Structure formats: C-alpha cells, structure tokens
Amino acid sequence: MTALLAEMYSSLRGFLERLGALTRFFGRVLWLSPGAFGRPRLVVEQVYNSGAMSLVIIMTCGLFVGMVLGLQGYDLLQRFGSEDALGVGAALSLLKELGPVVTALLFAGRAGTALASELGLMRATDQISAMEVMAVDPMRRVVVPRFLGGVIAMPLLTAIFIMVALFGVQLVGVQFLGVDQGQFWSQMRDAVELGDVAEGLTKGLVFGVACSLIAVFEGYHAQPTAEGVGRATTRTVVISAVTTLVLDYILTAIML
Amino acid sequence: MNSPSGSAAGPADAGKEHVVALGGVDFAIDGKTVFRGLDIAIRRGSVTAIMGPSGTGKTTLLRLITGQVQADRGSVRVDGVDVAGLGRRELYGLRRRMGMLFQNGALLTDLDVFENVAFPLREHARLPERLVRALVLTKLQAVGLRGAAGLMPQQLSGGMARRVALARAIVMDPDILLYDEPFAGLDPISMGVVMRLIRSLNDALGISSIVVTHDVREISQIADASYILSGGQVVAEGTPADLRDHPSPVVKQFMEGLADGPVSFHYPAPDCATQLLDRGRPT
Numbered sequence A: 001m002t003a004l005l006a007e008m009y010s011s012l013r014g015f016l017e018r019l020g021a022l023t024r025f026f027g028r029v030l031w032l033s034p035g036a037f038g039r040p041r042l043v044v045e046q047v048y049n050s051g052a053m054s055l056v057i058i059m060t061c062g063l064f065v066g067m068v069l070g071l072q073g074y075d076l077l078q079r080f081g082s083e084d085a086l087g088v089g090a091a092l093s094l095l096k097e098l099g100p101v102v103t104a105l106l107f108a109g110r111a112g113t114a115l116a117s118e119l120g121l122m123r124a125t126d127q128i129s130a131m132e133v134m135a136v137d138p139m140r141r142v143v144v145p146r147f148l149g150g151v152i153a154m155p156l157l158t159a160i161f162i163m164v165a166l167f168g169v170q171l172v173g174v175q176f177l178g179v180d181q182g183q184f185w186s187q188m189r190d191a192v193e194l195g196d197v198a199e200g201l202t203k204g205l206v207f208g209v210a211c212s213l214i215a216v217f218e219g220y221h222a223q224p225t226a227e228g229v230g231r232a233t234t235r236t237v238v239i240s241a242v243t244t245l246v247l248d249y250i251l252t253a254i255m256l
Numbered sequence B: 001m002n003s004p005s006g007s008a009a010g011p012a013d014a015g016k017e018h019v020v021a022l023g024g025v026d027f028a029i030d031g032k033t034v035f036r037g038l039d040i041a042i043r044r045g046s047v048t049a050i051m052g053p054s055g056t057g058k059t060t061l062l063r064l065i066t067g068q069v070q071a072d073r074g075s076v077r078v079d080g081v082d083v084a085g086l087g088r089r090e091l092y093g094l095r096r097r098m099g100m101l102f103q104n105g106a107l108l109t110d111l112d113v114f115e116n117v118a119f120p121l122r123e124h125a126r127l128p129e130r131l132v133r134a135l136v137l138t139k140l141q142a143v144g145l146r147g148a149a150g151l152m153p154q155q156l157s158g159g160m161a162r163r164v165a166l167a168r169a170i171v172m173d174p175d176i177l178l179y180d181e182p183f184a185g186l187d188p189i190s191m192g193v194v195m196r197l198i199r200s201l202n203d204a205l206g207i208s209s210i211v212v213t214h215d216v217r218e219i220s221q222i223a224d225a226s227y228i229l230s231g232g233q234v235v236a237e238g239t240p241a242d243l244r245d246h247p248s249p250v251v252k253q254f255m256e257g258l259a260d261g262p263v264s265f266h267y268p269a270p271d272c273a274t275q276l277l278d279r280g281r282p283t
Ligand SMILES: Nc1ncnc2c1ncn2[C@@H]1O[C@H](COP(=O)(O)OP(=O)(O)OP(=O)(O)O)[C@@H](O)[C@H]1O
Pocket: B029, B030, B032, B034, B053, B054, B055, B056, B057, B058, B059, B060, B061, B103
C-alpha cells in the first residue's frame, strides 16, 4: 500500500517536473520567436515541411470525415423531417469541433512525429552539440523555426480540412441522398456567423501551439539513442492527443 | 614540459603561455567518476596529443574545454578565462574562436556537403556569396573533397564525413582546434593528408591544436607534446620521445599496444571463469 502511494507520489513528481521544464522551454521559445522573423526563410521552410507534408493526409481524412458526417447527419435529421438543415449542422460541427480536433490529431501523427524524430536524431548524432560548439544556438536555429512553422501551418490545415469535409458532406448529402442544393448552402450562409469561424481558427491556432511545442520539446530532449528517439516520437503522439482533447474542453467551455 | 616548437610567445601577457589549462578537475557523470584531479596545460601554438584507452574520458575532456559540460571541482581555463564562469553570450564568443571535429563528424543531415562547410560562415558572417564559395571550396580542396560538394551527408563514407567535418571546423579560421579521433576510419593516404594538414594549419595560422587519438605512431610524428590519460588522471606527459622512453609500465603498455599490463583491456567485470560457468546472465 505504501509502495503504491510512493509510486504515485514519484510519478506525480515526475509529471510536475516535466511540466515545469516544458513551461520554461515554452517561455524560451516565445522569447526567441520574434527574432526568427529576421530570417523568414527558415520559418517558411518549416511551414512547408509541416504543412505541405500533412496536406494529403489532411485532405483525404477531411473528405471521408465529411462523407460520414453527410450520412449520419442525413439519417439523424430526416427523422425530424429537416434534412435541409444538413448543411448548417455539418458546417457548425466541423467549424467548432471536428475540424480543429481531427486536424490536430492528424497533425500530431504526421508532422509532430516527424519533428520529434528529426530533432531526436539530431541530438543522437551530435548535430545539436556541433551547433553549440560552432556558437550557433540550436534553440534559435533549429527549434524555434520548427515550432513557428507548425504554429502557422495548423490553422491553415484546419481551414483546408473543413473545406474539404464540407465538400464531402455536400457530395453525400446533395449528390447521393438528394438534399436540396439551394437549401443546403443558403441555410449555412444564414446561420454560420463570423464568431463560429473565429472559434474554429482559434482552436486550430491553440492546438497548433500545443502540438508543435510538445513535438519540439520531446524531440529536443530525447535520450541520444535510437531507443530514445523512438520513445520521444511515441510520447509526442500520446501527449499531443491528450492535450488536444483537454484543451478542446477548456476552450469550448470558455468560448461557448 | 618542454615544447620543441618553441613558439610559446602568445600575446604580451605572460600568464597566457598556456592556451588551455585544467587545474584539479573532478568530473562525474551519472555518479560515475570520469576525472579526479586532472591537470593539463596546453601550450599556445603547439600540437598536443591526448591519448588513452577507450572510455577514459578523452571526448569528455574536449566537452569540458568547449564548455558543453562543467567540472564539478577545479578550473578549466581557456585563454586564462574560466569557462564555468561565463554566461551564454561570452561562452558563445569564446566558441567562435574554437573549431571542433566530432568523433563521428556530426554533419547536419539536412544540408549538403557545401552547405555544411558554409554553415558557420552563414551563421556568423554576412559575406558575399562569391567569397563564401571561394572559402568553402578552398577548405574542401584541402581535405580532398571539392568534388563531393554536392553530396548529402548520407552519401558519404565515415572517413569522408570526418574530412568534411574537418573542413567545417577550419572554415572560420579558429585559434584553437580540437580534434576527436581525426584518423579513425581513414585510409593510409587520407591519414597522411590529414596528419600533414593538422601540422600545417597549426604552423601556418598559429593555431593551437588538441588531438585526441589512439594512433600513437602517427601522432608521434606531428605532436609537440602528449598526454596519456588513464583512470581519470594524467599518467604521463612529455614529447613523443620522452614517452617512448618512459619508465612507467602503463605508458609502455600503451605505447606498445599490449593487452596485458597495468591498464585493463576489459571493462570492470566479475571473474571470467566464475561468470562463464555460472550460466546466469551478467548483471
Ligand atoms: N552521456 C553519458 N552518460 C553516462 N556516461 C557517460 C556519458 N558520456 C560518457 N560517459 C562515460 O564517461 C566515460 C568517458 O567517456 P568518453 O566518451 O569521454 O570516453 P573516450 O575516452 O572518448 O572513449 P573513446 O576513445 O572510446 O571515444 C565512459 O566511461 C562513459 O561510460
């Protein structure tokens, strides 16, 4: 029993220490971020790396999420005889929840793991030390541009995900199941407000900060071995997913 | 210690005869003692060899000198300044004057050979592209790899990667050059080239060089002074000739490459026969 308590105590302590380290790391990344725009090319490269690389998976998943939403939404709404509301229902759920959350999960799996393993490998092969010895701050040169690249890419990916998903909803709802095309779009246009769009993009941005931060933190602090790099990659996905869902609840509670 | 090169005259300050000086350094990592009371003084303008069995802390010594790790006790001085007392900015200032060749090259994997060598230039100096090109190609030429400028690090062999890393280490014309195993994995031809390069860089540019190596015979040809480390301390120092005639059995064993002697070839382990008979796994 005491052993169990001791175990819980030590893992809680470990968690808090890690959280403290993450917070300090975040502070330093933020502090160095404005300077990164002095060399925009480094950031743009990373927007390309994180963003363009995730594009295909984001669009594929967006299409299928939208198509499923079309089927389920139609099935639900036609019980109340209001299939015409499919457009607005799908748009709101995508903007406010599904878009940002699913994009963040996919982003963590695709771009986050790539970032973490890249940084971990740089650590394991002495590239980080080599930079330090060459008097180049690896935080400035490597970590911050990657973080900012992710932060910029996420809201864009979220927007693309939502657009492709809406196309999927429309495809199933209007083309296959026969919802009225005019009603589908006009109801959506009337009911969706700018605030809803802002909510979605805010979530996308916050998740982008969280997922990018976790990925660069885990990668940068990976144990310098093959195993350590693998562990950092796994942790990135798990921690990003949990953090995204927790943050989603908090943000929703605040913004509703 | 006497330096045959006799080029000790550094800046006016007499206290700066030694470019690097470690005094009474203790260092432990993960509770394992690496150094206990280590004293080393590197004369300005000389080529100094650091030798010793694998795992005695030669790489760690270089990490202490570059301020990547800090001594638990004692002082590590570079140009008379204690490295441990420096802030980030000053430390980076100091490192700009050092070049280091890592044991495995440590080339940046997302840049090609040319950009790897150009990296310090691009980070620290705003130079016109033509000048960057000229500098980088000259250094690559010196290590015989000008033709490999367009290759990615993954396409290089281990020895080629180390030569590219050497070009990168010298591209900023540092005052102090640290080499971690520069000869490992080189064929005899490149080994000769790199050896002469180390010596000629040292003499032509007035650099101080610290060369960590196992290759006793090769380094003896170019070193002004040598240290042999073992068990966390300096066991012998002097010119290559001094060491050849050194009375200590440790030094003799090392210089002649014998497995049996005071230095154990084996990492500490339980008695071999006992462990082989008892079928359990080693603990
Ligand atoms: N990150 C680390 N964690 C734990 N122990 C370490 C670490 N780095 C080095 N050591 C230990 O410190 C000792 C010295 O290591 P170091 O790499 O300096 O040896 P070396 O003399 O360079 O050996 P080699 O000639 O094989 O390169 C070794 O016994 C090693 O076990």
